[in-house]
Amino acid sequence: MADSDTPLTRPHSGLLVDLYELTMGESYVAEEIAEREATFSLFFRTLPESWGYALAAGLEDALRYLEDLRFAEEELAYLERTGLFGATFLDRLRSFRFSGRVRAVPEGTAVFPNEPLLEVTAPLVEAQLVETMVLNEIHLQTLVASKAARSVEAAGGRLLVDFSLRRTHGGEAGSKVSRASYVAGFDSTSNVLAGRLYGIPIAGTMAHSYVESFPSELEAFRAFARSYPDNAILLVDTYDTLEGTRRAVTVARELAETGHRLRGVRLDSGDLVELSRGVRAILDEAGLEDALVFASGGLDEHEIADLLGAGAQIGGFGVGTKMGVSADAPFLDMAYKLVDLEGRPVLKLSAGKATLPGAKQVWRVRRDGVAAHDLLGLDDGHGDGEPLLREVMRDGRSVWSEPLTTIRERARRERESLPEAVRALDGAPYDVRVDPGLEGLRERLAAGAR
Amino acid sequence: MADSDTPLTRPHSGLLVDLYELTMGESYVAEEIAEREATFSLFFRTLPESWGYALAAGLEDALRYLEDLRFAEEELAYLERTGLFGATFLDRLRSFRFSGRVRAVPEGTAVFPNEPLLEVTAPLVEAQLVETMVLNEIHLQTLVASKAARSVEAAGGRLLVDFSLRRTHGGEAGSKVSRASYVAGFDSTSNVLAGRLYGIPIAGTMAHSYVESFPSELEAFRAFARSYPDNAILLVDTYDTLEGTRRAVTVARELAETGHRLRGVRLDSGDLVELSRGVRAILDEAGLEDALVFASGGLDEHEIADLLGAGAQIGGFGVGTKMGVSADAPFLDMAYKLVDLEGRPVLKLSAGKATLPGAKQVWRVRRDGVAAHDLLGLDDGHGDGEPLLREVMRDGRSVWSEPLTTIRERARRERESLPEAVRALDGAPYDVRVDPGLEGLRERLAAGAR
Numbered sequence: 015m016a017d018s019d020t021p022l023t024r025p026h027s028g029l030l031v032d033l034y035e036l037t038m039g040e041s042y043v044a045e046e047i048a049e050r051e052a053t054f055s056l057f058f059r060t061l062p063e064s065w066g067y068a069l070a071a072g073l074e075d076a077l078r079y080l081e082d083l084r085f086a087e088e089e090l091a092y093l094e095r096t097g098l099f100g101a102t103f104l105d106r107l108r109s110f111r112f113s114g115r116v117r118a119v120p121e122g123t124a125v126f127p128n129e130p131l132l133e134v135t136a137p138l139v140e141a142q143l144v145e146t147m148v149l150n151e152i153h154l155q156t157l158v159a160s161k162a163a164r165s166v167e168a169a170g171g172r173l174l175v176d177f178s179l180r181r182t183h184g185g186e187a188g189s190k191v192s193r194a195s196y197v198a199g200f201d202s203t204s205n206v207l208a209g210r211l212y213g214i215p216i217a218g219t220m221a222h223s224y225v226e227s228f229p230s231e232l233e234a235f236r237a238f239a240r241s242y243p244d245n246a247i248l249l250v251d252t253y254d255t256l257e258g259t260r261r262a263v264t265v266a267r268e269l270a271e272t273g274h275r276l277r278g279v280r281l282d283s284g285d286l287v288e289l290s291r292g293v294r295a296i297l298d299e300a301g302l303e304d305a306l307v308f309a310s311g312g313l314d315e316h317e318i319a320d321l322l323g324a325g326a327q328i329g330g331f332g333v334g335t336k337m338g339v340s341a342d343a344p345f346l347d348m349a350y351k352l353v354d355l356e357g358r359p360v361l362k363l364s365a366g367k368a369t370l371p372g373a374k375q376v377w378r379v380r381r382d383g384v385a386a387h388d389l390l391g392l393d394d395g396h397g398d399g400e401p402l403l404r405e406v407m408r409d410g411r412s413v414w415s416e417p418l419t420t421i422r423e424r425a426r427r428e429r430e431s432l433p434e435a436v437r438a439l440d441g442a443p444y445d446v447r448v449d450p451g452l453e454g455l456r457e458r459l460a461a462g463a464r
Numbered sequence: 465m466a467d468s469d470t471p472l473t474r475p476h477s478g479l480l481v482d483l484y485e486l487t488m489g490e491s492y493v494a495e496e497i498a499e500r501e502a503t504f505s506l507f508f509r510t511l512p513e514s515w516g517y518a519l520a521a522g523l524e525d526a527l528r529y530l531e532d533l534r535f536a537e538e539e540l541a542y543l544e545r546t547g548l549f550g551a552t553f554l555d556r557l558r559s560f561r562f563s564g565r566v567r568a569v570p571e572g573t574a575v576f577p578n579e580p581l582l583e584v585t586a587p588l589v590e591a592q593l594v595e596t597m598v599l600n601e602i603h604l605q606t607l608v609a610s611k612a613a614r615s616v617e618a619a620g621g622r623l624l625v626d627f628s629l630r631r632t633h634g635g636e637a638g639s640k641v642s643r644a645s646y647v648a649g650f651d652s653t654s655n656v657l658a659g660r661l662y663g664i665p666i667a668g669t670m671a672h673s674y675v676e677s678f679p680s681e682l683e684a685f686r687a688f689a690r691s692y693p694d695n696a697i698l699l700v701d702t703y704d705t706l707e708g709t710r711r712a713v714t715v716a717r718e719l720a721e722t723g724h725r726l727r728g729v730r731l732d733s734g735d736l737v738e739l740s741r742g743v744r745a746i747l748d749e750a751g752l753e754d755a756l757v758f759a760s761g762g763l764d765e766h767e768i769a770d771l772l773g774a775g776a777q778i779g780g781f782g783v784g785t786k787m788g789v790s791a792d793a794p795f796l797d798m799a800y801k802l803v804d805l806e807g808r809p810v811l812k813l814s815a816g817k818a819t820l821p822g823a824k825q826v827w828r829v830r831r832d833g834v835a836a837h838d839l840l841g842l843d844d845g846h847g848d849g850e851p852l853l854r855e856v857m858r859d860g861r862s863v864w865s866e867p868l869t870t871i872r873e874r875a876r877r878e879r880e881s882l883p884e885a886v887r888a889l890d891g892a893p894y895d896v897r898v899d900p901g902l903e904g905l906r907e908r909l910a911a912g913a914r
Contacts, residue, residue, distance in 0.1 A: 026635045026657075027657050029657040029659075030629070030635045030657040031656055032629055032656075032668060033654050033656050033659075033668035034654065034668035034669055034670055034671060034674075035671075036656065036668075037668055037670070038671060038673075038674045040691050041688050041690075041691040042677070044690065044691050045687045045690075047678075052673075052677070054673070089660070093656075096666065142671070142673060142674075145630070145671070145673075146629055147630075149630040149631065150629065150630055150631065150632065150638065153630070153631050154633050154634055179482055180596050180597075180599040180800075181599065181600065181795050181798065182633065183604050183634065183637040183640075183789070184600065184604055184640060185480045185597060185636065186635065186636040186637070187634040187636070187637055188480065188600065189480070190633075191633075204482040204483050204484065205482065206479040206481055206483050206486065206543075207476075207477050207480040209479075209483075209546075210479055210542045216483045216546065217483060218482060218484035219484055220487070220488055221484060221592070222801070222802070222812045222814065223488075223502075223504070223592060223595075223801065223802035224484075224592075225812075226802050226805070226810045227492070227500075227502070227588060227802065227805055228495075237491055237494075240491075240495075241487070241491040241494050242491075252812045253812070253813050283814035283815045283816055283817050284814070284816070285815075335795045336795075339789070339794040339795050340794070341794050341795060344789040344790070344791050344794040345785045345786075345789050346631075351673065352672070352673035352676050352677065355677055360676040362672045362675075362703070363702070364672065364701045364733035365701075365733045365734035365735075367732075
């Protein structure tokens with residue numbers, strides 16, 4: 015059901031870039047070093063507090079960006095009007111096609127601080143220019159997939175629906191949040207476009223405005239059941255949650271008389287522990303044991319864990335804003351750093367931001383199916399375990415494509431193969447070791463840095 | 465220089481909507497209440513901790529969404545395949561044009577909890593359908609303009625540049641962040657597309673990768689100065705900040721010999737208080753009193769205030785991720801609620817989320833140029849002070865358009881007309897009064913609610 019010819023997935027404008035990528039490009043061209051082969055490494059330095067791991071995501075969109083990046087004549091005309099660029103560089107942009115190689119960790123893979131999620135090897139001017147949006151694409155979906163995985167962990171198999179679209183940071187973010195949360199294990203999304211673009215199941219209930227648009231709550235419930243006799247989740251908290259639930263039971267009985275059944279009820283406010291128990295009891299007494307008690311309203315993994323820990327009787331959660339903007343950790347400290355120039359490994363020493371030099375590989379060592387440790391080393395030979403970075407683009411053409419279901423299944427396996435302590439909401443650090451060869455190189459370079 | 469024909473500003477897909485807007489629409493049409501006139505009110509319930517006010521923004525994009533919203537045949541075909549919709553409703557979508565009226569607070573206006581930023585009056589099916597994206601558009605830019613205004617407050621007139629694009633939640637968010645931060649008083653942005661779309665000045669320096677791409681830091685600085693002899697801000701922290709500054713002085717002297725001058729240096733790591741003082745001293749001793757000391761790296765209003773309070777010698781700030789994702793307050797508790805249906809005011813009573821009924825107006829009462837209090841009342845007559853909501857769309861056509869510079873100037877005046885305590889980073893609450901007529905209506909309706 016996925017369908018990817020809609021506007022959301024068209025390439026971004028070539029101008030969607032930090033100005034300095036272009037002014038550095040002007041200088042690289044002027045100094046005749048623009049075509050030297052450079053490798054940049056994309057990684058995050060730390061995980062948000064209490065996160066034991068992240069799930070890599072966003073690669074498909076990053077590769078599409080690289081394949082589609084072009085500069086239109088009117089964009090070049092704008093750049094010329096800025097007065098910052100000469101004809102030689104603008105001609106380089108006019109014929110711009112990303113021509114490089116990309117190695118990356120497949121989407122859905124668990125990743126840890128300082129491990130490259132992606133490495134770009136290309137002429138310096140190209141590899142530099144793509145920094146802004148490759149970072150942007152990988153950052154957003156990795157952030158959200160990782161945040162959403164925590165709700166999956168907390169919900170313990172209960173239904174999870176992405177409700178975030180109204181407060182994500184733009185509509186583009188909304189659809190990418192739907193994709194990333196589905197990768198992480200969410201069951202469905204309220205975002206209809208994401209349903210069409212990515213083939214994600216779509217779901218929804220009703221708003222308070224719907225209930226208020228009828229002369230009474232009962233009439234509203236009956237009207238909705240007429241349109242959706244097998245698929246109605248009735249919102250019961252507009253006036254009084256327990257009264258609303260009794261009205262839902264009335265409608266469920268009327269549905270049963272015509273061979274249909276009430277799907278469930280939704281709570282969106284109040285003390286969800288107490289109310290869900292009261293609602294569950296009313297439904298059960300009416301013989302509606304299979305009707306879903308669905309909850310929403312300011313939820314993320316913390317509230318889900320607290321609710322379930324306190325004995326809430328909830329079978330499904332609508333998780334919105336706090337997941338969609340990753341509210342308690344709205345960004346990762348993700349960077350894209352030059353690590354090699356024409357075979358010369360490079361590093362920076364900036365306080366607190368020192369980098370590891372050279373193109374790299376990450377080997378994941380598993381014991382009895384459980385990830386034991388990772389080894390972060392140079393991409394120059396063999397380590398033990400499974401190498402995580404694979405070639406995904408060659409000569410500017412993607413050689414990597416996976417169905418979203420494959421990525422989602424990988425994410426599930428990856429989560430399940432992590433040590434329990436790392437998976438937990440209060441996640442423990444995972445053991446990432448730096449190969450002695452890489453560490454030695456770093457020390458030699460640091461000693462000789464200009 | 466603004467130029468708005470690029471893809472970013474094309475309308476979102478009609479499918480970018482929460483599913484329930486559509487299933488409710490199916491039912492409204494089936495029940496023959498779809499064309500009843502409804503008014504929805506958009507507001508936020510609370511401000512983030514320590515925020516005294518918000519700046520309204522995003523109206524231009526919300527109006528464009530309303531004007532451009534259409535359903536393409538392939539989108540209708542997708543909806544049909546879901547099995548959730550009948551031919552009558554799909555036909556209603558096929559000819560969909562938003563036909564309603566919108567009243568709104570102009571962008572750049574200071575706004576407070578429970579005050580409508582926007583009210584939509586339209587046939588119920590239309591006013592309901594646009595909920596998701598009208599909220600999304602107003603939410604993002606109001607959030608970011610409000611967050612960015614705090615950096616403007618903290619920086620006390622120093623240069624502020626938006627550096628957020630690489631970690632905003634998507635490229636669309638990146639450009640809207642540039643716009644919103646410019647509205648709030650930022651001077652420029654690194655986002656080149658935002659420069660083209662909105663006519664915002666663009667700015668940038670250089671990356672560590674640039675410095676590392678040359679045999680030495682000095683050679684890198686000389687190369688950049690060759691391309692940008694009057695516009696070079698040299699990044700001095702790649703290896704050692706004070707040594708880097710001395711090399712920048714060398715380049716400044718060489719520039720001076722040919723009649724040019726060094727624009728400044730950038731610090732991006734380390735103890736910015738100590739380093740900025742050391743850097744400033746080196747520059748001043750070399751007679752470069754007018755060279756800018758520019759700082760970046762994890763900054764927002766809190767760090768800016770701390771740095772300046774501790775005596776940092778910094779003349780400009782690059783403010784990135786923490787502003788661009790509004791890191792300590794990444795969402796507002798913003799809602800879009802039905803308040804009137806065919807002249808009948810409505811409300812919901814949900815615990816903690818009760819609404820005020822009826823179409824509204826906000827009157828701002830000023831004394832000696834300072835905002836004294838607001839009065840929130842029904843849109844049925846006259847209050848004292850300046851009415852904030854104005855008609856911006858009639859019969860589905862925008863009747864409102866302002867240059868971005870006008871909005872930015874309004875934001876400046878609005879900030880300056882707030883009481884000092886409300887403007888402060890630790891902002892005090894502002895006095896918003898509910899008109900007795902509105903409060904009485906709410907009480908009568910609550911007593912009679914079904």
